[in-house]
Amino acid sequence: MPAGTLYRGREGMWSWVAHRVTGVLIFFFLFVHVLDTALVRVSPEAYDTVVATYKTPIVALLEYGLVAAILFHALNGLRVIAVDFWVKGARYQKQMLWTVVALWVVLMIGAIYPVLGHAARELFGS
Amino acid sequence: MSTTETTASGIGPVEGASLYSVDNPAPVIEPPRKRTKKTPKSTRGNFELAAWLFMRLSGVVLVVLVIGHLLIQLVLDGGVSKIGFAFVAGRWASPFWQVWDLLMLWLAMLHGANGLRTVINDYAERPNTRLWLKGLLYTATVFTILLGTLVIFTFDPNIR
Numbered sequence: 001m002p003a004g005t006l007y008r009g010r011e012g013m014w015s016w017v018a019h020r021v022t023g024v025l026i027f028f029f030l031f032v033h034v035l036d037t038a039l040v041r042v043s044p045e046a047y048d049t050v051v052a053t054y055k056t057p058i059v060a061l062l063e064y065g066l067v068a069a070i071l072f073h074a075l076n077g078l079r080v081i082a083v084d085f086w087v088k089g090a091r092y093q094k095q096m097l098w099t100v101v102a103l104w105v106v107l108m109i110g111a112i113y114p115v116l117g118h119a120a121r122e123l124f125g126s
Numbered sequence: 127m128s129t130t131e132t133t134a135s136g137i138g139p140v141e142g143a144s145l146y147s148v149d150n151p152a153p154v155i156e157p158p159r160k161r162t163k164k165t166p167k168s169t170r171g172n173f174e175l176a177a178w179l180f181m182r183l184s185g186v187v188l189v190v191l192v193i194g195h196l197l198i199q200l201v202l203d204g205g206v207s208k209i210g211f212a213f214v215a216g217r218w219a220s221p222f223w224q225v226w227d228l229l230m231l232w233l234a235m236l237h238g239a240n241g242l243r244t245v246i247n248d249y250a251e252r253p254n255t256r257l258w259l260k261g262l263l264y265t266a267t268v269f270t271i272l273l274g275t276l277v278i279f280t281f282d283p284n285i286r
Contacts, residue, residue, distance in 0.1 A: 020241075020245065023241045024241070024242065024245060026238065027238035027239075027241065027242055030234055030235065030238055030270075031266060031270055034235075034270045034273060034274045034277075035270075035273075037214075037274070038273050038274070038277045040211060040214055040277065040281060040285075041276075041277050041281070041282075041285070043285060043286060044210075044211035044285065044286055047210070047211045047214070048210050048211055051209050051210060054206055054209070055206055055207055055209075060206070063200060063206065067196060067200065070193075070196065071193075074189045074192065074193060077185045077189065078185075078186070078189065080182075080185075081182050081185065084182065085182075111200075114200065114201040114202075114205050115200050115201070115205060115206075117205065118204070118205055118206065
Protein backbone atom coordinates (compact mmCIF):
# COMPACT_ATOMS: atom_id res chain seq x y z
CA MET A 1 0.00 0.00 0.00
CA PRO A 2 1.47 3.35 -0.98
CA ALA A 3 2.38 5.56 1.94
CA GLY A 4 0.78 8.91 2.51
CA THR A 5 -2.50 8.28 0.72
CA LEU A 6 -5.42 10.26 2.05
CA TYR A 7 -8.09 7.66 1.39
CA ARG A 8 -6.85 4.10 0.88
CA GLY A 9 -6.69 2.07 4.08
CA ARG A 10 -7.65 5.10 6.12
CA GLU A 11 -10.78 6.23 7.98
CA GLY A 12 -12.48 7.36 4.79
CA MET A 13 -12.18 3.98 3.12
CA TRP A 14 -13.17 1.89 6.12
CA SER A 15 -16.22 4.00 6.93
CA TRP A 16 -17.27 3.59 3.27
CA VAL A 17 -16.84 -0.21 3.55
CA ALA A 18 -18.80 -0.34 6.81
CA HIS A 19 -21.55 1.86 5.34
CA ARG A 20 -21.88 -0.44 2.35
CA VAL A 21 -21.87 -3.70 4.35
CA THR A 22 -24.40 -2.43 6.92
CA GLY A 23 -26.60 -1.05 4.13
CA VAL A 24 -26.79 -4.38 2.31
CA LEU A 25 -27.51 -6.27 5.57
CA ILE A 26 -30.30 -3.83 6.53
CA PHE A 27 -31.87 -4.13 3.06
CA PHE A 28 -32.01 -7.93 3.28
CA PHE A 29 -33.56 -7.74 6.74
CA LEU A 30 -36.11 -5.19 5.50
CA PHE A 31 -37.21 -7.61 2.79
CA VAL A 32 -37.75 -10.42 5.33
CA HIS A 33 -39.40 -8.02 7.79
CA VAL A 34 -42.05 -6.87 5.28
CA LEU A 35 -42.80 -10.53 4.52
CA ASP A 36 -43.20 -11.49 8.19
CA THR A 37 -45.38 -8.45 8.88
CA ALA A 38 -47.56 -9.38 5.89
CA LEU A 39 -48.65 -12.43 7.92
CA VAL A 40 -51.09 -10.15 9.81
CA ARG A 41 -53.24 -10.51 6.66
CA VAL A 42 -53.14 -14.31 6.96
CA SER A 43 -54.16 -14.82 10.58
CA PRO A 44 -53.27 -13.56 14.08
CA GLU A 45 -51.93 -17.04 14.90
CA ALA A 46 -49.60 -17.14 11.86
CA TYR A 47 -48.21 -13.72 12.76
CA ASP A 48 -47.77 -14.51 16.46
CA THR A 49 -46.03 -17.82 15.66
CA VAL A 50 -43.44 -16.14 13.48
CA VAL A 51 -42.97 -13.22 15.86
CA ALA A 52 -42.31 -15.75 18.63
CA THR A 53 -39.04 -16.63 16.88
CA TYR A 54 -38.04 -12.96 17.16
CA LYS A 55 -38.26 -13.36 20.94
CA THR A 56 -35.79 -16.26 21.22
CA PRO A 57 -32.33 -15.50 22.69
CA ILE A 58 -30.41 -16.24 19.48
CA VAL A 59 -32.61 -13.96 17.35
CA ALA A 60 -32.38 -11.34 20.13
CA LEU A 61 -28.64 -11.33 19.54
CA LEU A 62 -29.28 -10.85 15.81
CA GLU A 63 -31.62 -7.97 16.70
CA TYR A 64 -28.80 -6.39 18.67
CA GLY A 65 -26.63 -6.75 15.57
CA LEU A 66 -29.39 -5.18 13.46
CA VAL A 67 -29.56 -2.22 15.86
CA ALA A 68 -25.76 -1.93 15.58
CA ALA A 69 -25.92 -1.90 11.77
CA ILE A 70 -28.80 0.59 11.62
CA LEU A 71 -27.27 2.98 14.17
CA PHE A 72 -23.91 3.01 12.37
CA HIS A 73 -25.54 3.46 8.96
CA ALA A 74 -27.75 6.28 10.30
CA LEU A 75 -24.97 8.18 12.09
CA ASN A 76 -22.42 7.72 9.31
CA GLY A 77 -25.09 8.67 6.76
CA LEU A 78 -25.52 12.00 8.54
CA ARG A 79 -21.73 12.36 8.38
CA VAL A 80 -21.78 11.72 4.63
CA ILE A 81 -24.45 14.41 4.25
CA ALA A 82 -22.28 16.80 6.27
CA VAL A 83 -19.25 16.01 4.08
CA ASP A 84 -21.35 16.72 0.96
CA PHE A 85 -23.24 19.82 2.03
CA TRP A 86 -21.23 21.48 4.82
CA VAL A 87 -18.44 23.72 3.54
CA LYS A 88 -15.99 22.40 6.14
CA GLY A 89 -17.38 18.86 5.95
CA ALA A 90 -14.50 17.33 4.05
CA ARG A 91 -11.94 18.96 6.35
CA TYR A 92 -13.55 17.54 9.47
CA GLN A 93 -14.56 14.14 8.05
CA LYS A 94 -12.13 12.29 10.32
CA GLN A 95 -13.25 14.05 13.49
CA MET A 96 -16.86 13.45 12.46
CA LEU A 97 -16.16 9.73 12.00
CA TRP A 98 -14.76 9.44 15.51
CA THR A 99 -17.78 11.34 16.81
CA VAL A 100 -19.98 8.82 14.98
CA VAL A 101 -18.06 5.91 16.51
CA ALA A 102 -18.21 7.39 20.02
CA LEU A 103 -21.96 8.05 19.75
CA TRP A 104 -22.47 4.57 18.35
CA VAL A 105 -20.58 2.94 21.26
CA VAL A 106 -22.64 4.91 23.83
CA LEU A 107 -25.93 4.03 22.12
CA MET A 108 -24.94 0.36 21.77
CA ILE A 109 -24.14 0.17 25.49
CA GLY A 110 -27.50 1.79 26.18
CA ALA A 111 -29.25 -0.75 23.95
CA ILE A 112 -27.86 -3.82 25.76
CA TYR A 113 -30.50 -3.97 28.48
CA PRO A 114 -33.62 -3.04 26.47
CA VAL A 115 -32.78 -5.30 23.51
CA LEU A 116 -31.12 -8.25 25.26
CA GLY A 117 -32.76 -8.06 28.72
CA HIS A 118 -35.66 -10.39 27.93
CA ALA A 119 -33.29 -12.94 26.38
CA ALA A 120 -31.10 -12.87 29.51
CA ARG A 121 -34.17 -13.39 31.71
CA GLU A 122 -35.23 -16.32 29.56
CA LEU A 123 -31.76 -17.91 29.64
CA PHE A 124 -30.86 -17.31 33.27
CA GLY A 125 -34.31 -17.02 34.82
CA SER A 126 -35.81 -13.83 36.26
CA MET B 127 13.39 11.27 -44.51
CA SER B 128 10.64 8.91 -43.62
CA THR B 129 7.81 10.06 -41.30
CA THR B 130 7.73 6.71 -39.54
CA GLU B 131 11.07 7.36 -37.87
CA THR B 132 10.13 10.68 -36.36
CA THR B 133 9.55 11.34 -32.70
CA ALA B 134 6.44 12.79 -31.11
CA SER B 135 7.89 16.29 -31.17
CA GLY B 136 7.22 16.69 -34.84
CA ILE B 137 10.70 18.14 -35.30
CA GLY B 138 12.97 16.32 -37.68
CA PRO B 139 16.56 15.22 -37.03
CA VAL B 140 17.86 18.43 -38.51
CA GLU B 141 17.28 21.11 -35.91
CA GLY B 142 14.43 23.44 -36.66
CA ALA B 143 13.39 21.74 -39.86
CA SER B 144 9.67 21.13 -39.73
CA LEU B 145 8.25 17.78 -40.75
CA TYR B 146 5.20 19.39 -42.21
CA SER B 147 4.70 21.86 -45.00
CA VAL B 148 1.87 23.24 -47.09
CA ASP B 149 2.01 20.11 -49.22
CA ASN B 150 2.31 17.83 -46.23
CA PRO B 151 0.20 19.39 -43.47
CA ALA B 152 0.21 18.12 -39.91
CA PRO B 153 -2.80 15.97 -39.04
CA VAL B 154 -5.59 17.73 -37.21
CA ILE B 155 -5.98 16.41 -33.70
CA GLU B 156 -9.49 16.66 -32.38
CA PRO B 157 -9.71 18.09 -28.89
CA PRO B 158 -10.83 15.52 -26.33
CA ARG B 159 -14.43 15.59 -25.06
CA LYS B 160 -15.56 17.61 -28.04
CA ARG B 161 -19.20 17.18 -28.91
CA THR B 162 -19.63 15.62 -32.31
CA LYS B 163 -22.66 15.62 -34.58
CA LYS B 164 -23.58 12.17 -33.34
CA THR B 165 -24.13 13.49 -29.83
CA PRO B 166 -25.35 17.04 -30.26
CA LYS B 167 -26.63 17.15 -26.67
CA SER B 168 -26.03 15.12 -23.56
CA THR B 169 -27.78 11.81 -24.05
CA ARG B 170 -28.16 11.27 -20.31
CA GLY B 171 -30.73 12.85 -18.09
CA ASN B 172 -30.07 13.82 -14.53
CA PHE B 173 -31.08 10.47 -13.06
CA GLU B 174 -27.84 9.91 -11.17
CA LEU B 175 -28.02 13.40 -9.69
CA ALA B 176 -31.62 12.82 -8.64
CA ALA B 177 -30.66 9.45 -7.13
CA TRP B 178 -27.77 11.03 -5.23
CA LEU B 179 -30.05 13.74 -3.83
CA PHE B 180 -32.78 11.22 -2.99
CA MET B 181 -30.33 9.15 -0.94
CA ARG B 182 -29.51 12.18 1.22
CA LEU B 183 -33.06 13.49 1.60
CA SER B 184 -34.63 10.09 2.28
CA GLY B 185 -31.70 9.28 4.59
CA VAL B 186 -32.43 12.21 6.89
CA VAL B 187 -36.13 11.31 7.08
CA LEU B 188 -35.33 7.62 7.60
CA VAL B 189 -33.04 8.39 10.56
CA VAL B 190 -36.09 9.82 12.38
CA LEU B 191 -38.59 7.20 11.17
CA VAL B 192 -36.41 4.12 11.73
CA ILE B 193 -34.91 5.12 15.09
CA GLY B 194 -38.43 5.98 16.30
CA HIS B 195 -39.59 2.58 15.03
CA LEU B 196 -36.73 0.80 16.85
CA LEU B 197 -37.49 2.65 20.09
CA ILE B 198 -41.15 1.65 19.98
CA GLN B 199 -40.62 -1.96 18.85
CA LEU B 200 -37.40 -2.99 20.59
CA VAL B 201 -36.75 -0.63 23.51
CA LEU B 202 -39.85 0.87 25.15
CA ASP B 203 -42.52 -1.02 27.09
CA GLY B 204 -40.89 -4.45 27.38
CA GLY B 205 -39.03 -4.40 24.06
CA VAL B 206 -39.72 -7.15 21.54
CA SER B 207 -41.64 -9.33 24.04
CA LYS B 208 -44.83 -7.21 23.79
CA ILE B 209 -45.10 -7.52 19.97
CA GLY B 210 -47.97 -9.57 18.66
CA PHE B 211 -51.08 -9.27 16.51
CA ALA B 212 -52.87 -7.24 19.21
CA PHE B 213 -49.97 -4.77 19.41
CA VAL B 214 -49.97 -4.28 15.62
CA ALA B 215 -53.75 -3.83 15.62
CA GLY B 216 -53.47 -1.21 18.36
CA ARG B 217 -50.91 0.81 16.48
CA TRP B 218 -52.50 0.62 13.03
CA ALA B 219 -55.81 1.81 14.53
CA SER B 220 -54.19 5.25 14.31
CA PRO B 221 -53.75 6.89 10.90
CA PHE B 222 -50.59 8.56 12.26
CA TRP B 223 -48.76 5.24 12.63
CA GLN B 224 -50.20 3.95 9.33
CA VAL B 225 -48.71 6.95 7.53
CA TRP B 226 -45.47 6.57 9.52
CA ASP B 227 -45.10 2.92 8.50
CA LEU B 228 -46.16 3.56 4.90
CA LEU B 229 -43.63 6.38 4.49
CA MET B 230 -40.94 4.29 6.17
CA LEU B 231 -41.69 1.33 3.88
CA TRP B 232 -41.49 3.35 0.68
CA LEU B 233 -38.47 5.43 1.59
CA ALA B 234 -36.50 2.51 3.06
CA MET B 235 -37.22 0.22 0.09
CA LEU B 236 -36.30 2.85 -2.50
CA HIS B 237 -33.24 3.96 -0.51
CA GLY B 238 -32.10 0.34 -0.14
CA ALA B 239 -32.87 -0.56 -3.75
CA ASN B 240 -30.84 2.38 -5.03
CA GLY B 241 -28.01 1.42 -2.69
CA LEU B 242 -28.00 -2.13 -4.02
CA ARG B 243 -28.15 -0.82 -7.59
CA THR B 244 -24.91 1.02 -6.87
CA VAL B 245 -23.36 -2.10 -5.35
CA ILE B 246 -24.35 -4.19 -8.39
CA ASN B 247 -22.94 -1.55 -10.76
CA ASP B 248 -19.68 -1.62 -8.79
CA TYR B 249 -19.06 -5.36 -8.57
CA ALA B 250 -20.95 -7.13 -11.38
CA GLU B 251 -18.64 -6.59 -14.32
CA ARG B 252 -20.37 -8.59 -17.05
CA PRO B 253 -23.33 -6.69 -18.61
CA ASN B 254 -25.46 -9.84 -18.51
CA THR B 255 -24.82 -10.40 -14.81
CA ARG B 256 -25.69 -6.77 -14.10
CA LEU B 257 -28.89 -7.06 -16.10
CA TRP B 258 -30.08 -10.16 -14.25
CA LEU B 259 -29.12 -8.95 -10.78
CA LYS B 260 -30.87 -5.63 -11.36
CA GLY B 261 -33.91 -7.39 -12.79
CA LEU B 262 -34.08 -9.50 -9.64
CA LEU B 263 -33.56 -6.43 -7.44
CA TYR B 264 -36.28 -4.37 -9.13
CA THR B 265 -38.73 -7.28 -9.11
CA ALA B 266 -38.17 -7.91 -5.39
CA THR B 267 -38.42 -4.18 -4.63
CA VAL B 268 -41.70 -3.64 -6.50
CA PHE B 269 -43.15 -6.81 -4.96
CA THR B 270 -42.16 -5.83 -1.41
CA ILE B 271 -43.40 -2.23 -1.71
CA LEU B 272 -46.73 -3.34 -3.16
CA LEU B 273 -47.19 -6.14 -0.60
CA GLY B 274 -46.36 -3.85 2.33
CA THR B 275 -48.64 -1.09 1.05
CA LEU B 276 -51.48 -3.56 0.53
CA VAL B 277 -51.03 -4.94 4.07
CA ILE B 278 -51.12 -1.47 5.68
CA PHE B 279 -54.20 -0.38 3.71
CA THR B 280 -56.20 -3.59 4.01
CA PHE B 281 -55.30 -4.49 7.60
CA ASP B 282 -58.32 -5.95 9.40
CA PRO B 283 -58.13 -6.14 13.21
CA ASN B 284 -61.20 -8.42 13.23
CA ILE B 285 -59.76 -10.90 10.74
CA ARG B 286 -60.89 -13.63 13.16
